[in-house]
Amino acid sequence: MTYYVIGFDPSIDNFLFFEFVLFLCSFVGTSFGFFIGCVFDSYGAASAVTGIVINIPMMFSGIFANVPAMPGYLRWISFISIF
16 A cells, blocks of 8 residues: 555556565564574563664664764764664
């Protein structure tokens, strides 16, 4: 539904590719959660590290601040961001 409301190309090929990318993104998020859960023994440590590891790339992805406005020594973080 959202695909067509946004105004993307209505062809079935593009729609299926879009759905495939969303499917892969859900697997990446799930596997990241499993990885953090396996690395740490306690729930508290895993929750703390997950918050840090998710929030730092999100801050530098361009959602909260424009990449050109960032200092030059921090711009590289936007290239490794998963967002």
